Amino acid sequence: MDEIAADPTHPRYASLLMRHRLEQGAKKGMLADSALIAHGRGEAFDYLIGERTLPAAEQAARQALALLLRAERPVLSINGNVAALAADDMLRLGAALNCPIEVNIFYRTPERMKAILSHLEERADALHLDVEVLGHAPDAVIPGLKGPRAKCHRQGILESDAILVPLEDGDRCKALVAMGKDVLVIDLNPLSRSAQQASVTVVDELSRALANMLSLLNTGEPIAVDPDYDHSVVLNEVVQTIVQGFVEQ
Numbered sequence: 673m674d675e676i677a678a679d680p681t682h683p684r685y686a687s688l689l690m691r692h693r694l695e696q697g698a699k700k701g702m703l704a705d706s707a708l709i710a711h712g713r714g715e716a717f718d719y720l721i722g723e724r725t726l727p728a729a730e731q732a733a734r735q736a737l738a739l740l741l742r743a744e745r746p747v748l749s750i751n752g753n754v755a756a757l758a759a760d761d762m763l764r765l766g767a768a769l770n771c772p773i774e775v776n777i778f779y780r781t782p783e784r785m786k787a788i789l790s791h792l793e794e795r796a797d798a799l800h801l802d803v804e805v806l807g808h809a810p811d812a813v814i815p816g817l818k819g820p821r822a823k824c825h826r827q828g829i830l831e832s833d834a835i836l837v838p839l840e841d842g843d844r845c846k847a848l849v850a851m852g853k854d855v856l857v858i859d860l861n862p863l864s865r866s867a868q869q870a871s872v873t874v875v876d877e878l879s880r881a882l883a884n885m886l887s888l889l890n891t892g893e894p895i896a897v898d899p900d901y902d903h904s905v906v907l908n909e910v911v912q913t914i915v916q917g918f919v920e921q
């Protein structure tokens with residue numbers, strides 16, 4: 673799946689690889705029509721932060737992980753873009769945290785749900801990972817949301833106490849926060865409604881953020897919740913970096 677023509681030493685390799693994964697995801701029918709627009713917005717913000725993991729993102733990733741580890745019922749939410757870009761690392765994270773992954777998409781169609789669920793199943797088999805994947809039989813709704821995007825599993829999102837929602841839409845993020853959950857967002861745009869409203873926002877590119885979280889877990893060092901963590905301070909640090917500008921020396 674990751675075979676692309678570009679040489680891995682090419683300076684834009686990581687970006688080309690992500691685009692390739694989205695092309696493959698589109699061919700499999702996993703993506704929303706606006707998926708590439710959403711990705712382009714992310715790429716633009718990635719340029720503004722220098723396409724690197726900022727110290728603020730490292731701090732946020734650690735806090736997000738700590739909250740997932742502390743939770744009694746953590747869950748990882750996955751949409752079309754996330755499935756195409758980072759199915760393997762989401763499955764690895766689900767396995768490491770021993771928690772379910774729930775497919776929960778904004779532009780919900782039975783065809784897309786089926787395509788994403790079978791992609792995850794395929795990847796879990798290939799990686800020999802035993803992770804519970806939900807989304808196939810929603811039996812609950814997220815209070816305060818209308819339409820198909822509200823659908824979820826009682827045993828998954830509805831009753832979770834901490835939820836990782838990469839590339840989340842603002843309304844759903846707000847509804848999840850209103851339910852009293854720890855809502856952990858990964859989003860390259862620090863100004864998005866999701867980034868602003870979440871409990872913790874990792875402003876980093878999805879695949880970098882997940883790789884970072886997995887390597888943190890692999891160190892085996894204790895990852896404790898920081899009681900002094902301040903969401904707006906951490907988010908403002910990123911905005912300051914963008915405003916001050918990043919010029920490679």
Ligand code: PTJ
Nearest residue numbers: 704707710713714751752777778779839859860861877878
């Ligand atoms: O699969 P669906 O139906 O749930 O739809 C998924 C998308 C992403 C199309 C949908 O949720 C959507 O339209 O999202 P938005 O409102 O465009 O928000 C996506 C956010 O993710 C934006 O703030 C982007 O900056 C950010 N983003 C895009 N690509 C990445 C990213 N953040 C981190 N890593 C990325 N690779």
